[in-house]
Amino acid sequence: LATRRFTLRHRDGIAVMRCLGVTRRQLGLMLWSEFFLLALLAGAVGVAAAYGVQHALAAAVAAWFDTVLPAASWRPVYQGMATSLVLLLGFSLPALMALRNVPPSRVLRREYALPRRHRWPAYAIAAAAFYGLAWWISADYRLSLVICGGFLAALGAFALLAWLMVQLLDAARRVIAAQPALRFALAGLVRRKA
Secondary structure, eight states: HHHHHHHHHHHHHHHHHHHTTTHHHHHHHHHHHHHHHHHHHHHHHHHHHHHHHHHHHHHHHHHTTOOOOOOOHHHHHHHHHHHHHHHHHHHHHHHHHHHHHHHHOTTOOOOOOOOOSSSHHHHHHHHHHHHHHHHHHHOOOOHHHHHHHHHHHHHHHHHHHHHHHHHHHHHHHOOOOOOOHHHHHHHHHHHHOO
């Protein structure tokens, strides 16, 4: 969702850069380096926070049980950094590739949108990144399939719940006759179910 918002916000700027002669390769390098640095920064903040929490918990457990726990190893640091890179780049790669293909005519014509036929690689790359990460952490392909299947089932359940809520909003829209603004807002939600 954040990547989609990022692409919507930067389409005009990218189109202007394309008009000024910036190549798609240069745009791709700029966007990749920006997201790579963001992933490194997020990973470093996450690892530092996790190390602080682990140190505090180890100190509390050592005080309660009068024992000394071993220090944290470096392996979780590498896993945390790799997790931030894989998730951020895996889920933002298709949007970044589409953003670098924004035509220069976008400056004058506002109707450019990513064609629907090119949207499926986004989901495939994100699913592959998530499965690869689950397999790398668990080292068991069956457990990784079960985890990914569970997330897919939860996604389906949430989509069904959202569809039911939209249906309820449609019924509520028909009942509300006194407030036209609310009725039109609900009609807008019902019209765009996806």
